[in-house]
Amino acid sequence: MEPLAASGSLPVAGRRQRKLRNYLLDAKLQLRLASYLIGVGVALSLGLGWLLWRAYRETSRVIALSDPDSGDSIGLALASEDRVRIIIIGVALGGVLICLLGSALVVSHRIAGPAFAIARTCRQVGEGSLAVPRPLRPRDLLLELGNAVAGMVDALRTREAHEREVALSAAAALRNPAASPQARSVAAEALERVAKEKGERLGS
Template identity: 30%
Template sequence: MSDASTTAPQTSAPEVRARYQRSARNYLIDQRFQLKYTGFLVGISLALSAALGILLWNASSKIIEQSRSAVEQGQQTVRQGQETVKRGQEVIVQSRRVSEVVAMNIAKEYKDDPELSKTFGEAAQRDEAKLKDEQARLERDAAVLQQRAEALGRQASEVAHNQQMLLRLIVALLSLLVIGVGIAGIIFTHKIAGPIFKMKRLLRQVGEGKLVVRERLRKGDELQHFFESFEKMVDDLRARQQAKIATMDAVISKLDAEARAQAEPKGSEPEGLAQLKRLRSEMQEQLDA
């Protein structure tokens, strides 16, 4: 008498592996765990970013303040130069007036001495030429100073603009740093939370008696050594189960032989033997699940 349940058990677990695809939707597998530690990382990065931002701002403020002071000193120098040019122009005007008055007095007092008038006229012409040259020089200096004042004004505006741009750049870079740390925290904690989530499901299956591991951790996941230990544990349980089934097969074969020797009616078998076969079938199903 033979029974399908007495066939030799399988010696190894099926090698079917479920393929897992990462996607943006399942990166938060364990929100409580991942958000907790990601929050810690973000908090630390915020504190560091604030400290770094303050240091950068203080350093840049000192540099900008030095630039602003240099611009202000340059503007003050330009103003002083413009005042000097203005005073020089006033001196030229006064000198011309004095020359005109002297010329009028000489023409009036020494009209009978043409030689003196001629000498004074030549001296006056030379002085006028010098005054014109000095006036031209002062006008050139005034134009140069005006250009320098305009350049310093533009430089002052650029310093203020650069300070605003620097502040925006610091805020933008530090914000990107915090966001990047948050995203990295979710990704890295996902590499731990994912294996834990999968292990919990597999442990429930083993608790239900299914001694088959059909899944693997993803490449790059943490806890690989722990998962390998879990797989070894399941393999050991399978080996023990298979050894028990082999022992039961031997007992069932012996009981079948005794039943046939006792000439049991066809189609009937002792109740204990039937229960033993059912137990054997259930144990085999746990291996094949």
């Protein structure tokens, strides 16, 4: 396994072509965040749509009242125009909501993606694997948390490498039939120190 960089930060990956399903790493979290934004967007859209419809309706009434002789024909024409305006407003607001949903998924993906990677790294460490964490993207959020986890993995890898060297050196000395009693004693003491340090980390 290759060691992490000295900075202890997750390496940053370049931009890659992504499919739509790649943006739903944690569907429950992302859709919940998106639903909050959509709820606000729907409320604002309904309020704006109602104000526009009311303004158009009042304008139509004023125009119809200004010419009472042809009020019926003008009223029908204006009513038809009002329906067209309502449809246009509805389509426009629907497009805004779709754009808002897409933006919410993209933004929430920048949270769910790092969270997914960090959780996977923690599971791997719990299972005994100290593989280098996967790179984060430049625009990902939770970068500080990712760097902290990467620093933890880096420290564990460094300590494991040191203890491995101590164990290999001690094993070589103990297996060497020509080794002096002093060399064997030094090897045994090194193993005891490693065991003691592990015990201290375990709180025992």
